[in-house]
Amino acid sequence: MTRPRMKPHERRIDPWHDAGQVERAVVQWVGWYNTERLHSALDYLPPEEFEAAYYRSLATPNAA
Template sequence: HSDAGSQYTSIAFAETLVLEGIAASVGSVGDAYDNALAESTIGLFKTEVIAKGNPFHPGPYKSVEDVEYATMEWVDWFNRSRLHSRLGYVPPDEFEAAYYANLSTPQPEPSPI
């Protein structure tokens, strides 16, 4: 997904996407609504992974591989273990398991009136 910048709307870029079998997704022009989630996630990433003293990589990053490994660790933690307020401070894995367990639990039949 991208904004409507000229590099993302060029014919050459569009042709490359088609050749790779990728569908383009371009946001609306003149607002930041499409970008809010990405900006929020990037901010969290910078605070939780890139900042000094982060738990995902001790010491300075010395290579691209260091950044890639820390990013993989953070994404795994964020998607599986991080306590999200939107989920009632329950880890995503636990929340998902409870959700599917609830779907498979037979619900009581409504009583006739």
């Protein structure tokens, strides 16, 4: 399993000035990674949307 990494264009060019700035940047990136990015293995849906659709499908009885 590979770990997700920030792409070069997602990284800041100028250095962070304190740990708070680093923490905010990481929280923002993790939020994007888990909620907004499109994922090819999930039929190009964001992970959060795919998960919601999955749980909706479990709650809906199958029409046989």
